[in-house]
Amino acid sequence: MENTGPLIHSTPSHASLPAAFVLAADKLPPASTAAAAAVSLPVVDLSLPRDEARRAVLAAGKDIGFFQVVNHGVPAETMRAMEELCEGFFRLPASEPGKAALLSEDKKKPNRLFSGVTYDTGGQKYWRDCLRIACPFPLDPSMINQWPDNPLGLRAVIEKFTVQTRSVGMEILKLLSEGTGLQPDYFCGDIAGGDVILNVNHYPPCPNPEKALGQPPHCDRNLITLLLPGSVNGLEVACNGDWIKVNPVDNAFVVNFGQQLEVVTNGLLKSVEHRAVTNSVKARTSVATFIMPTEDCVIGPDERFVNEENPVGYRTTVFSDFMRIYNVVNLGASLNLTTNLKDVQKEV
Numbered sequence: 001m002e003n004t005g006p007l008i009h010s011t012p013s014h015a016s017l018p019a020a021f022v023l024a025a026d027k028l029p030p031a032s033t034a035a036a037a038a039v040s041l042p043v044v045d046l047s048l049p050r051d052e053a054r055r056a057v058l059a060a061g062k063d064i065g066f067f068q069v070v071n072h073g074v075p076a077e078t079m080r081a082m083e084e085l086c087e088g089f090f091r092l093p094a095s096e097p098g099k100a101a102l103l104s105e106d107k108k109k110p111n112r113l114f115s116g117v118t119y120d121t122g123g124q125k126y127w128r129d130c131l132r133i134a135c136p137f138p139l140d141p142s143m144i145n146q147w148p149d150n151p152l153g154l155r156a157v158i159e160k161f162t163v164q165t166r167s168v169g170m171e172i173l174k175l176l177s178e179g180t181g182l183q184p185d186y187f188c189g190d191i192a193g194g195d196v197i198l199n200v201n202h203y204p205p206c207p208n209p210e211k212a213l214g215q216p217p218h219c220d221r222n223l224i225t226l227l228l229p230g231s232v233n234g235l236e237v238a239c240n241g242d243w244i245k246v247n248p249v250d251n252a253f254v255v256n257f258g259q260q261l262e263v264v265t266n267g268l269l270k271s272v273e274h275r276a277v278t279n280s281v282k283a284r285t286s287v288a289t290f291i292m293p294t295e296d297c298v299i300g301p302d303e304r305f306v307n308e309e310n311p312v313g314y315r316t317t318v319f320s321d322f323m324r325i326y327n328v329v330n331l332g333a334s335l336n337l338t339t340n341l342k343d344v345q346k347e348v
């Protein structure tokens with residue numbers, strides 16, 4: 001068996017899958033059925049007249065819970081530069097000083113490089129390395145200076161990309177608030193006022209993709225996520241007991257709702273499970289941009305989504321408590337197609 005070290009991508013070659021990555025038979029990525037293969041994510045053109053864009057975003061969000069957005073305003077050059085420089089970061093040797101300095105298992109560090117996932121999976125390993133970057137808003141040079149800048153230009157592109165991608169997220173939130181009858185600035189305060197977190201995910205070629213996953217089935221814990229999926233497929237979305245393989249559209253972001261949006265809307269907008277599969281040939285790099293609430297933001301179902309047919313379905317929590325609860329519940333048992341946010345919240 002080969003030593004993968006703390007990072008998967010810095011081990012020169014993987015002739016076989018190390019045992020810690022081999023999933024139990026009931027957790028293996030099942031082949032998705034023909035029915036699921038035929039389903040594609042809705043694509044929303046954000047340059048449509050506002051009324052139409054508002055309807056399309058809401059319909060797409062209620063449909064599968066994942067959709068792609070095009071004509072969103074982030075220039076294609078920024079998206080390509082972000083992809084290329086992030087791929088370049090993962091091509092650097094692990095000994096490169098900026099990269100070596102980021103290597104850490106300490107979840108409290110805002111910027112770090114690590115392998116696996118951020119919540120407890122009981123020792124099960126996943127075939128992913130991740131560069132996590134915290135971007136507090138408004139951006140502050142003292143924080144920016146802590147981000148990696150090798151390859152040269154990486155720091156500047158992270159800044160540009162994050163500002164622009166956050167604006168798209170805020171615009172989608174505005175369309176959703178208008179579409180669901182909330183005031184247009186409903187999401188402009190603390191609920192979207194925390195750090196923007198970037199997960200630069202890197203999935204090296206995997207010697208046995210049938211026996212491993214890049215990321216386990218999970219729902220995002222934040223408010224809304226925009227994914228730059230990269231040019232290699234790998235994202236799969238839970239739908240009707242099956243998995244849809246996402247085929248990214250050119251220059252699109254893949255958008256999904258975090259659990260805080262599900263809570264606020266009392267289940268109208270669902271946070272949907274997704275996972276990352278790997279392949280044996282090509283490395284894949286994706287960038288997830290998470291718009292987060294502030295740590296002390298109190299989040300519960302808004303009264304406008306509560307009525308006789310739809311009583312309160314979620315508890316109200318301080319966001320930092322929610323994150324703590326999520327980190328300690330036994331996710332091993334619930335990380336499957338039936339993960340249910342209400343059950344997770346009850347396990348405190």
Ligand SMILES: O=C(O)CCC(=O)C(=O)O
Nearest residue numbers: 199201234235276286288
């Ligand atoms: O890489 C992907 O396609 C999925 C990313 C993701 O789910 C995450 O970073 O939480």
